[in-house]
Amino acid sequence: MDSLYLLLLFAxxxxxxxxxxxxxxxxxxxxxxxxxxxxxELSGFTVLLTVVNVAxxxxxxxxxxxLTGTFxxxxxxxxxxxxxxxxxxxxxxxxxxxxxxxxxx
Amino acid sequence: xxxxxRVVGGGALLLVALVAFTPIAETLHGGVEPPALSPADAIxxxxxxxxxxxxxxxxxxxxxxxxxxxxxQGLAPRIVLLGPAYHGAVEAxxxxxxxADLGVPVAAVLVEPEGISTxxxxxxxxxxxxxxxxxxxxxxxxxxxxxxxxxxFEREGMTVxxxxxxxxxxxxxxxxxxxxxxxxxxxxxxARAYYRMAGAS
Numbered sequence: 001m002d003s004l005y006l007l008l009l010f011a012x013x014x015x016x017x018x019x020x021x022x023x024x025x026x027x028x029x030x031x032x033x034x035x036x037x038x039x040x041e042l043s044g045f046t047v048l049l050t051v052v053n054v055a056x057x058x059x060x061x062x063x064x065x066x067l068t069g070t071f072x073x074x075x076x077x078x079x080x081x082x083x084x085x086x087x088x089x090x091x092x093x094x095x096x097x098x099x100x101x102x103x104x105x
Numbered sequence: 106x107x108x109x110x111r112v113v114g115g116g117a118l119l120l121v122a123l124v125a126f127t128p129i130a131e132t133l134h135g136g137v138e139p140p141a142l143s144p145a146d147a148i149x150x151x152x153x154x155x156x157x158x159x160x161x162x163x164x165x166x167x168x169x170x171x172x173x174x175x176x177x178q179g180l181a182p183r184i185v186l187l188g189p190a191y192h193g194a195v196e197a198x199x200x201x202x203x204x205a206d207l208g209v210p211v212a213a214v215l216v217e218p219e220g221i222s223t224x225x226x227x228x229x230x231x232x233x234x235x236x237x238x239x240x241x242x243x244x245x246x247x248x249x250x251x252x253x254x255x256x257x258f259e260r261e262g263m264t265v266x267x268x269x270x271x272x273x274x275x276x277x278x279x280x281x282x283x284x285x286x287x288x289x290x291x292x293x294x295x296a297r298a299y300y301r302m303a304g305a306s
Contacts, residue, residue: 001278002278002279002280003125003126003127003278003279003280006126006280007126037111039114040110040111040112040114040115040118041107041110041111041114042114043110043113043114043115043117043118044109044110044111044112044113044114044115044117045110045114046114046117047113047114047117048110048113071189071221071222074296074299075292078288078292094110097106097107101107
């Protein structure tokens with residue numbers, strides 16, 4: 001029930017967003033496909049950078065343990081905030097690549 | 106590169122949607138059976154955190170209460186309470202105060218706050234329980250952590266009976282809780298792989 005509710009809410013606001021975009025902001029419906037592709041792109045870069053961040057954090061903790069002889073928890077690298085920070089890195093990378101490709105909107 | 110990112114991104118979003126909106130994490134876990142416990146030399150309660158204010162975290166409290174219940178059932182003459190210092194509060198000591206308040210004799214409680222990993226804790230518990238002869242223990246920790254912890258303690262020569270504590274519902278109904286369960290499963294799988302590579306289990 002909770003899942004259905006959230007999916008329904010998401011569907012309703014998405015439909016409303018498309019309507020507002022097309023009618024109020026004057027956006028072309030055909031460009032929506034490109035926007036969705038960019039969302040997939042951002043998700044992909046986020047996955048990649050999250051893996052990189054977690055792996056680097058893992059190595060950093062092991063190095064700190066070795067160098068300082070004190071306990072540093074590996075679980076520091078499992079904080080959900082790291083995913084959000086990876087989203088920021090991914091967005092920056094995405095726009096950087098887009099500007100190289102002459103696709104910076 | 107952008108095309109590859111789109112494929113990975115699409116796959117990741119699909120996976121997140123499957124985990125969040127279907128019972129796939131519940132299916133992956135496979136559930137838990139209540140353990141049949143027999144008397145042992147000690148009950149060993151692994152740590153799970155304490156707040157800076159000196160109060161146990163939810164999971165730590167669950168484990169502590171479970172360990173005390175087993176002690177009160179007469180399953181062992183001693184209870185080893187673990188948990189290091191976080192932000193000035195020492196988890197094992199807070200747990201010992203709970204145990205005393207709930208009627209566990211002070212002489213039956215062993216406080217071990219120095220362990221810095223499950224492996225290190227296993228070595229310290231063995232030393233506290235008398236060294237070379239492999240003692241039998243009832244191990245209390247979270248359900249997700251139990252398989253790895255059990256192997257680590259057995260590797261130290263202890264005979265281990267598992268008394269896992271359910272810390273997250275295995276039948277979550279909300280997407281966020283399903284994601285949390287999946288995260289716990291994946292996190293523990295990575296930890297097991299790491300321990301295997303490091304030769305600790």
